[in-house]
Amino acid sequence: MDIQITALSKTYGSGRSAVRALRGVDLTIGEGMFGLLGPNGAGKTTLMRILAGLVNPTSGRVMVAGHDLSTERGKVAVKAMLGYLPQELGLYPELTARQFLDYMAILKGLDDVRTRRARVDRTLEMAGLADVADRRLKGFSGGMKRRVGIAQALLNDPRILIVDEPTAGLDPEERIRFRNLLVDLASDRIVILSTHIVEDICQTCRDMAVLDRGLVRFRGSPADLIARARGVVWQIRTENGHKPDGGLVVVSTLQLANGVRYRVVGRDASAHPGAEPAQPSLEDGYVWLMQAKDALPGGE
C-alpha cells in the first residue's frame, strides 16, 4: 500500500491574488512514519488536505492505495481508510469526549451500536482519555483536546493516518507521549506527520521530505539530511558578543559567563579563528538546506 503523488499543483484564487501553494510535487509515500517538514506557508496543510480529499488539486494526480482521488468514488474510498487530524481542530463544546467520538464514529459509518461502542472505548483508552471520557469538551485543556483529535482520527482503525502539526502547543511530556503513540501506530500503516518542529521528525521518522514554498526541497531519511550538513557546522565563541557574519547562519546562541557561544552553519568559517567544527544535527541539516536555497540565483 502506498501513496503516489505526481506533478501535484495547487493554486488558490486566480489573477493577481493567486497563491501557488504547491508547485509540482512528486512524492511516493510507503508504510511507516513519514515526516513533512517546512516553514510557515510551505504548503504542508494544503498537501494534507488534498490527501484527505478535502481540497481539489489544480493539476497533477494522487493515487492512494490504488484509488484515484480525482473521482468522487475514489475520494469516498480513501476517506473511509483515512484518519485525519486537522491543524485547527474544532470541537463541539457541549458534548462529552465520549459523545463526540460516538458522533464522529457514526459519521465514519460505524453503524452497528456495539462495534461502535467498543471502538470508542478503545480509542479513548489509546489516547489516554478514559478518565475524562464523560466530561464536557469545553472544560478540556489544549493537550486534552489534541488527544480527542487523535482519538477521533483512530476511530475507523485507519490504514492511513494524516496528522497536521499535532504537537503544536503540547508540553514536552505530552509531546513525547504523542510521538510514541504515532510510532506505535506506524508499525502497520502509513502515518504522515507535518510539523515545523525538527525534533519531532528526528525522533520518529525514517522517511521525510522538506517542503518549502510549494516545492519539495529534500526527500530522504533524516540521516541523509544530517549528512548534508557535514563539515559546515561550527561552534564559535566570542567574548565581545559580536554576531558571526560572512555567509554564516546562526542556528543557536548560548550565553556563557564570559561571552557567547554560537552554533553556525556555513561553508567557510576561516574568518573566525576560534571556530571549531561540530557534529551536525537534523536542525543544522534543515537550516543548511534552507539557506542554500536562499542563496540560489533568482531567489526562488
Added chain:
Amino acid sequence: MNLLYHLRIYRREHLALPAGLWMLFALMVAFARMDDGRACEMACTFLGFVLPLMAGILAASAIVDDPVLELQLAAPRAPWRILVERLAVLLGIVALAALAYQVYLGAMGIDLTGLGNPAARQLAWLVPSLALMGLSSLVALALVQGTGGALLVGLLWLLQILARGWFVASPWARYLFLFMRVRYADHPALAANELCLLGLGMLLVIDAGWLLRKTERYL
C-alpha cells in the same frame, strides 16, 4: 442517531429562539382571545410569517458556522448529506412548533378554517419555510457566510410583506409570493403558487448541496 446528535449540537439559540417565539405568540393569542378576529390574525402571523422567517434565518447558519466542519467533510460520505440532514432537523423543529401551536389554538377555541382543511393548513407554514430555508442555505454557502443568507432572507421577507399588493397582482411574481395562503387563501392561483414555491425550495436546496461539493471553500 446521527440526527439526534445534530439536534444536540444545534447551538442553544436554535432551540431557544423557536421556543421563545412560540411562547410569546401563545401569550398574545391568549390575551386577544376575546376578540376572535384579532386572535386568528395573530395565529396566522405566527404560522405564516414568523415561523418561516425564523426557519430561513436559522438555516443560514446550518453549515458555515459549524466548528467541526473540516472533520464533517473529511468523513466518508457525500457532502450534501450534511446539508440535507441539518435542514431536516430544522424543519422538524419548525413543524413541531407549528403543530403544537395549532393544538394550543384548538384548545383555546380559535378557528383556523380560513386557511383550508387541517391538512392544507400545514402548507401555510411549510411552503414559505421551505422556500426561505432553501434560499438562505444557498446564499450562505455561496457567500461562505451565514449572516449574508440570513440578511437576504430578512430583506426578501420584508419586501414581500410591504409590496404584497404588487406581488399578488403581478402575473408572474404572484407565483413567488410567500404568504398566499395566510393572506389570500381564496386566490385562484393559490395551488400553482404553492407548487411553484415548493419546487423552487427543493431546487435551491439541491443547488446548495451541489455548492457544498467544493469542500475547500468552507475550510
